[in-house]
Amino acid sequence: GNSVTQMEGPVTLSEEAFLTINCTYTATGYPSLFWYVQYPGEGLQLLLKATKADDKGSNKGFEATYRKETTSFHLEKGSVQVSDSAVYFCALTAWGSQGNLIFGKGTKLSVKP
Amino acid sequence: GAVVSQHPSWVICKSGTSVKIECRSLDFQATTMFWYRQFPKQSLMLMATSNEGSKATYEQGVEKDKFLINHASLTLSTLTVTSAHPEDSSFYICSATAYNSPLHFGNGTRLTVT
Numbered sequence: 001g002n003s004v005t006q007m008e009g010p011v012t013l014s015e016e017a018f019l020t021i022n023c024t025y026t027a028t029g030y031p032s033l034f035w036y037v038q039y040p041g042e043g044l045q046l047l048l049k050a051t052k053a054d055d056k057g058s059n060k061g062f063e064a065t066y067r068k069e070t071t072s073f074h075l076e077k078g079s080v081q082v083s084d085s086a087v088y089f090c091a092l093t094a095w096g097s098q099g100n101l102i103f104g105k106g107t108k109l110s111v112k113p
Numbered sequence: 114g115a116v117v118s119q120h121p122s123w124v125i126c127k128s129g130t131s132v133k134i135e136c137r138s139l140d141f142q143a144t145t146m147f148w149y150r151q152f153p154k155q156s157l158m159l160m161a162t163s164n165e166g167s168k169a170t171y172e173q174g175v176e177k178d179k180f181l182i183n184h185a186s187l188t189l190s191t192l193t194v195t196s197a198h199p200e201d202s203s204f205y206i207c208s209a210t211a212y213n214s215p216l217h218f219g220n221g222t223r224l225t226v227t
Contacts, residue, residue: 101157
């Protein structure tokens with residue numbers, strides 16, 4: 001079946017540090033891949049997505065590349081800010097099923113000034 | 114932008130009672146709404162898919178008689194946890210979409226059953 005595995009947190013970084021949150025997946029066919037972010041007290045928000053192999057999703061300085069050969073979609077940011085503190089979820093959907101998101105367990109990021 | 118409002122944000126109820134959670138799309142008509150459940154330190158798990166005007170489609174292992182879902186209008190879906198028990202304590206999240214539109218999430222509801 002389809003599944004998503006992401007690195008366990010919490011992750012604590014200093015401001016301007018480099019961020020990587022690993023995400024690997026198992027899926028049949030050609031899934032779409034997503035990163036969602038949940039800021040404190042708010043709902044989930046789509047951060048970025050990629051719908052096919054080698055696509056790079058990017059938003060707010062975050063990037064992730066859909067790697068079919070390694071079944072990975074690692075989230076990266078070159079210089080994190082305190083405002084990036086949140087919980088990050090990697091997710092996938094099988095083709096044709098937008099709402100049936102399969103989520104990873106989430107990784108809590110805390111950025112210290 | 115589009116906003117999904119979920120209410121209440123937290124609720125405490127006694128075992129055996131029922132609790133209703135509302136999910137509203139505030140500035141768009143949601144043809145489809147989804148309900149998820151999240152256990153502590155676990156992934157969000159899809160419980161059911163709700164299309165306006167039709168019966169919800171439940172995921173395997175989700176008791177439809179316990180988790181009643183109603184999607185009576187294009188802006189409102191409700192999840193009722195019937196005869197709640199402590200093991201139903203969890204974080205429930207809804208999301209909504211219109212055809213070919215992005216998925217928008219509510220802020221979630223923390224349910225505690227005592």
